[in-house]
Amino acid sequence: MTDSVHAEMDGASRQTSIYVYETPVRIWHWINALAITVLCITGYFIGSPPPSMQIAEATHQFVFGYIRFAHFAAGMILTVFFIGRIYWAFVGNHHAKQLFYIPFWRGEFWKEVWFEIKWYLFIAKEPKKYVGHNPLAQLAMFCFITLGMTFMIVTGMALYAEGAGQGSFYDKLFGWVIPLVGGNSHVLHTYHHLGMWWIIVFMIIHIYVAIREDIMSRQSIVSTMISGHRTFKDDRAD
């Protein structure tokens, strides 16, 4: 907090602002966040159901059914919006593309990743300014969200295909996944379950780092995903 106060005073005269996250990206982000929350809670309950309830005759009681329904519905919403997000990577601004690649062969990128690690290890005194994601964030987003969510969508759809039945639309699209993991879908359940924890670990880091950066870095973070504008706390170069 103190840092931002100082920074604000330093650069109060000329605060720069750049439009970074376009509306579809912001809508996707918050819907995705909501869907993941629902998916994690219901998904955990599907693996470890809540205590049995005796509300009514089994025919008229649909507790576990609703939990599974919420999971499937959130999964479908997440998938549709993820496809929409991929579309936006093509038509949106260049920040919209950042999620889907890492400049693996660019030495500069890895150097800046190292710099960011030093910043988080309290070795670097002052962070750099970034309009989009910083390189470390981009790397994390790619591994956890792009790869992680793709994994969860593919395994989730394959599990959904089991209920939809052989020969169904989902089976035709994702039925190949079960033979790929050895033929026993119990293995796939386990992988899907581990994937959930992978995403949860990301959520913890993501929320912490976003708030921390908002306070300690030289640019806005949290508000940027609401307004779309990146504001800088000073106008010194880099």
Next chain:
Amino acid sequence: MSEIETFYDVMRRQGITRRSFMKYCSLTAAALGLSPSFVPKIAHAMENKPRTPVIWVHGLECTCCSESFIRSAHPLAKDVVLSMISLDYDDTLMAAAGHQAEAALQDTIEKYKGNYILAVEGNPPLNEDGMYCIVGGKPFVDQLKHAAEHAKAVISWGACASYGCVQAAKPNPTRATPVHKVITDKPIIKVPGCPPIAEVMTGVITYMLTFDRLPELDRQGRPAMFYSQRIHDKCYRRPHFDAGQFVEQWDDENARKGYCLYKMGCKGPTTYNACSTVRWNEGVSFPIQSGHGCIGCSEDGFWDQGSFYDRVTDLTQFGVEANADKVGMTAAGVVGAGVAAHAAISALKAAQRKSQKEEA
């Protein structure tokens, strides 16, 4: 056996009336899920086709498949063995033994080259040149390869032949190997289960004899008519699953009421088989009906999927008794603690810098 008799000939010879024969054809059509228009086709095939010779070999196995097979009610195994197929070699069922039996095998292979069906119960162990399973003085893998060479098709009976089953469970010291990994140039139909349901076994054979082709198979090579749905999909306890009413302990009131066994580790939701529809012992019952969860015996590697009694099973990679939740919670806990520590240091550093600035 100069001229091979047709099925119908044999049935008539056994005193089965034409009327009973037609009933049998109707029943078979129904069992295979075929329309009534197939009844005359089945009858025609039975009347005109010579019986298909079947060679039934036994590798590393417990004979539970044979035990199941001879308990088939529709059609009776007696009918299948004695009238439908010409079971020319099966070392556990045949009267002959020793050299006589091996001679019968050789005869059948020579006589019906390319026309017989090879049914395999059990699997060959490959370590030590196959010495862990010796049949007639030779490694079983040799007999299997020899018999498969001229077979029209291969049936893999049970989890052993289809996937490896208990003898292939980790660490698999004898390197027991499922049939399709040894025989790669023949059509193979997997009929998994430990054992498979008797009616499923005879149903598969009847289909192959009647239509002279393999039944429709799924991605894993199992007959779709029996293995296209999970136990869970047709389980009579499914309403309790959807309601969220589970057996919590083996001796609780919910167990008495017949609630869902999901929490007790039932593998019905991940097991493809016909138990919940065809059931066992002439349709009397099946594991879930008798109060025990499905153990998933018709699934690949079911011995290596952790406890039969856990829903979220243990991951052997992480040592004893760690499952996906424990691993995940530990990871989340470590990351959470790291985040808290990092936040504390960040705050301290910021405070330090502030005071330094104020001093300056």
